[in-house]
Amino acid sequence: MTTVAKRDPADSARIKAIEEKLLANPEMAKLIDELGTSTTDANDLVRGLLQASINRGLNAEMDAHLGYQHGDRNSKTAAGQNNSRNGSYPKRVDSNYGPVDVSVPRDRNGSFLPAMVPKGSRRLTDVDDMIISLYAGGMTVRDIQHHMITSMGVDISHETISAVTETVLDEVMMWQNRQLDDFYPVIFLDALRIKVRDGGRVVNKSAYLAIGVDMDGIKHILGIWLAKEEGASFWAHVCANLASRGVQDVFIVCCDGLKGLPEAVEATWPDSMVQTCVVHLIRAANRWVAYGDRKAVSAALKKVYTAPDEATAKLALDEFAASELGVKYPQSVKVWRDAWDRFVPFLQFPPMARRVIYTTNSIESMNNELRKATRNRVQFTNDDSAIKTLWLMMCNIEDKRAAKRAKQAKGKSRTSGRLIEGARVTNWKQAINQMAVAYPDRFNTYL
Known part of the structure; x- marks a missing residue:
């Protein structure tokens, strides 16, 4: 209908x-x-x-x-x-x-x-809006030029189209430097690989996104950062950026075992925890497992991350290591043992809180949408172009999601603007209550 x-x-x-x-x-x-x-x-x-x-x-x-x-x-x-x-x-x-x-x-x-x-405008604003909308949808400058002349009879040079899209850079910078909340119970970090022209060469870079969950359970995209080589200095820069924008404390940071991140987080927010994403651990453990054995390996590892405490989880991992599958795939055991110190914080939480922090899927879904939108792009011309394009694409994705939520809520959407407010985490009230009871000293100040 x-x-x-x-x-x-x-x-x-x-x-x-x-x-x-x-x-x-x-x-x-x-x-x-x-x-x-x-x-x-x-x-x-x-x-x-x-x-x-x-x-x-x-x-x-x-x-x-x-x-x-x-x-x-x-x-x-x-x-x-x-x-x-x-x-x-x-x-x-x-x-x-x-x-x-x-x-x-x-x-x-x-x-x-x-x-x-x-003054200075050569197009009515609806044309500019259309160009930016097409660009945000993943079309290249040349694609937009062809679309405008074939569908609308408007012949706009690719230089002009580039100039139109450049007008959003100020808005991107304002968003990237906006003031953030004092405290985020959970921050998720994940990345996607893109090709960027740098110094006359096309190099692979990682575009990292941070999604913060506020006290009301609403997800916010906090920023985008590009890194050619990830390490302690890069993560120190990211944490310093968030701190300078108002983030005084973070309860837990969930990621895929990023190198240098734990040290940077602990240096910036000493009371914070860094949790390795359980789904990433399962994927890494199955990386060298034959396809026919993956279900069995995953079933055996489920006993580890569903254990009620650390001792039971360690016993389950030892049992897997001694089993036929564990002997056949020792690398799968090694993945979990190497990440053990960053996995065990997860076991301290009750079931509902675990569901919130066990995976970075909420940010991976955004990255999957971005990958679809960037398929037509062989490369980005520079770092600013990459951040601008990714930001526009995120705006486009968030607008669609907000429209879907509004439709499901019969027009009563909580969304108040692009990239300002996302969906609420499922069962957040129960999760935040469990975390606050388990760590009252960390939450009482912000409740």
Whole structure:
């Protein structure tokens, strides 16, 4: 069933009044009858109406700026206005209906700044929005150029399209440096590999995303960081960035065993814990296991991460190591033993809290969506381009998810803006209660 958005009654009334005025004009009604015979004619009609309305609107803007209408000298004198009109200049801007020629009025003081067609703009904003939307959907600059000329008849150079997408960089930087909460009970970290041109060469880099869960259980994307070589210095930079933006404490950081992260976290937030993702451990343990044995190995390892305490988990791992499968695949045992110190914090929590921190799937799902969107891109031109593109893609993904949540909630979405608020963690109330009871000294300050 298709849901049709309800239009505001005031908007409907205004549109109805405009429609009646147009049809009441005999010349306009005749023009509509003559031109409304084909798609091309209809497009020309809309473009003509758009052009006329913009020109009229620009003149109205100038009237409001000066405080009197064109040719009304008495009002000019009464207003004590020394400024006056100073002719106009022609300008062509692109639109969804093709090029539109407008006449932009000028004033003698040079203080008039038109809002309908801002200075320096070569396109109406809906075209810019479409370019950014297509770019966020994963299309390359050349793809967008081809799409615009074939579907809309608007020929825009790839340099112009690049310039349009560059306008979001300021917004990206504001988002990347925005103030964060004092405390996050859980932060998830994960990465995806991308190719970036760096110093005349195309190199593989990791784009790391951090998702923080706030006290209400809402997931927030905290930032994007690019790293060619991961290590203690890189993670020290990430932790310092989060701390400088207001994060004073983190209860637990869940990741895939990233090198150098535990030391950086403990140096920045001494009371925090670093938890290795259980799903990543299972995958790593199965990496060198024959396909036919993977189910059996996973079933045996399940006894380890579902154990009620560390002693029982260690006993289960020893039993697996001594079994036929453990002897056959010693590397699987080694994976768990090497990660043991970063796995055992997980065993301290009750079942509902474990479900929240056992895996980084919440961030991996975002990365999977990003991988789909970046398939068309062989490489990114530089680090800024990579971060800008990934940010736009995340906006696109989050917008779709927010729309889906709103539909499921019958229009009552908690989302308040792009990348500001995500979905709530399942069963969060029970999980936060269990964590707060187990570690009262860590949570009482923030409850």
